[in-house]
Amino acid sequence: MKVILSRKGFDSSNGGCPSPILPDGTLLSLPIPSQDRDAYEALSFRGLNYGTLLEQLRPGQAFSRCHLDPDLRPDLRISGTEGWRPAFGQTDAAQGLLANAGVERGDLFLFFGWFRQTEQGPEGYRFVRRSEDFFRGADLHVIYGYLQIGEILTEPEEIAKYRWHPHASDGFLRNKANALYLPAERLSWNPEKKGYGVLDFRADRVLTMENSPRGTWTPKPFLMPEHVYGNRKNSAKGEGLYYAGIWQELVLEESEGLLPWARSMIDGPA
Numbered sequence: 001m002k003v004i005l006s007r008k009g010f011d012s013s014n015g016g017c018p019s020p021i022l023p024d025g026t027l028l029s030l031p032i033p034s035q036d037r038d039a040y041e042a043l044s045f046r047g048l049n050y051g052t053l054l055e056q057l058r059p060g061q062a063f064s065r066c067h068l069d070p071d072l073r074p075d076l077r078i079s080g081t082e083g084w085r086p087a088f089g090q091t092d093a094a095q096g097l098l099a100n101a102g103v104e105r106g107d108l109f110l111f112f113g114w115f116r117q118t119e120q121g122p123e124g125y126r127f128v129r130r131s132e133d134f135f136r137g138a139d140l141h142v143i144y145g146y147l148q149i150g151e152i153l154t155e156p157e158e159i160a161k162y163r164w165h166p167h168a169s170d171g172f173l174r175n176k177a178n179a180l181y182l183p184a185e186r187l188s189w190n191p192e193k194k195g196y197g198v199l200d201f202r203a204d205r206v207l208t209m210e211n212s213p214r215g216t217w218t219p220k221p222f223l224m225p226e227h228v229y230g231n232r233k234n235s236a237k238g239e240g241l242y243y244a245g246i247w248q249e250l251v252l253e254e255s256e257g258l259l260p261w262a263r264s265m266i267d268g269p270a
Contacts, residue, residue, distance in 0.1 A: 001188075002107040003262045004098070005207075005250040006088075008070060009113035009144075013246075017058055018116035018139055020125060025200040027144035029113050030054070034067035036166040043068070043076045056124035067166050070111055072145050072198050081164045086196045088147055088181045089159075089167030094248045095177045101229040101251040105152065106188060108262055109181070111145040112207060114214055139214040141207040143265050147196040150184035190267055197266070205265055209240045216240040222258035229253060 009019045014032035022028055028045060031038070040063050041051030054063045068076070070088035088109060090098060116139055117128045130137035153159050156173040159180045172178045184195030199205060209218045217223065219241040225232045228243075229251035236242035243250065252258055 001254060001259060002101070002103060003252045003254075003258055004103060004107065004109045005143075005252065006070075006109050006111050007113060007141075007248050007250075008111050011114055015063075016061070018114045018127070019144075020053070020057065020118040020127075021115050021142075021201050022125075023117075023119055025202075027115060027142060027199060027201055028053075029111070029115075029144050031066040031068045033063060034065060034166070036065055036067050036169065038068045038077070038166070039065050042078050044078050045073070045076060049078075053125060056126065057118070069166055070109075070145065070147060071165055072111075072147070072196055077164070084164060085162065086147070086183055087162055087165050087167075089165060089172065089179065090181070090249070091167065091172060091175050091178045095179050097230065097249055098179075098251065103149070103152075103251060105149050106184070107149050109147045109149070110143050110262060110265060111147070112141050112143045115140050115142045115144070115201075117201075134210050135203065135206070138208070141214050141217065142201065143199060143205040143207065145196075145198045146266050147181060147183045148187055149181050150195055151182040153180040153182065154178070187266070189263055193266065199266070204269065212240055216242045220257070220261065222252060222255045222261065227253050227255040227258070 009029035010017055010032060015030060019030045020028050040054055043050040072086050074084055117136055118125045119128050128137045160168050160173060162168045162180060167178055167180050186195055187193045207217045208214045209216050216236055217240060223241055225234055232243055234241055235244040
């Protein structure tokens with residue numbers, strides 16, 4: 001089984017701030033701004049409107065529509081979505097990398113992004129200040145969701161059936177390198193759990209190395225370049241692991257320690 005570390009949600013170029021770690025530990029990944037059909041103000045998590053949340057976290061910034069992908073939470077759209085199913089779409093060079101790496105049914109996406117802890121103040125949610133506690137107020141790369149592949153759709157007429165998903169819109173359907181990844185019904189190693197889901201904050205789900213910039217990770221052996229598909233190199237200056245450049249998908253070939261680690265991200269420590 002291959003494991004794909006897939007970078008999603010707000011970043012410095014798309015959105016310009018971290019996604020929030022809510023006070024209860026919820027990792028609420030913010031979908032990046034786009035011209036797709038979903039509006040931030042039409043999304044809500046447990047009564048917390050995304051448009052309102054962004055006004056609090058990024059005062060003075062205007063956010064309109066977004067690219068809701070991966071779509072892993074069934075009840076985000078306030079108006080509801082009849083027949084909703086979870087899915088993740090990919091296209092262009094990133095999809096080419098996944099296809100060339102032989103990503104297939106049974107492989108596992110672990111979605112991660114840029115997160116920072118928040119607290120509630122007089123005017124709503126705000127990011128917390130840095131403290132001596134490494135996790136409090138730090139900019140972190142954190143694993144927040146997963147999808148074990150049950151099916152890969154590449155035919156436009158099949159993708160179009162998932163009409164609520166951005167990759168089922170006309171622009172994406174005209175792209176020959178468009179694909180939609182659907183989850184398995186249950187995890188292959190743990191049938192008690194669905195083949196997709198979202199995760200709460202936990203220290204072991206943090207990729208960032210302590211006291212380092214968010215993109216510098218703890219150098220676990222199975223994350224090193226010799227186990228990554230393609231021509232990757234460790235660009236860290238000093239200790240740690242850093243994969244430079246603008247990239248979305250990091251395909252990890254199976255190696256010692258990878259699968260127990262990946263499973264523990266979902267199931268918890270053994």
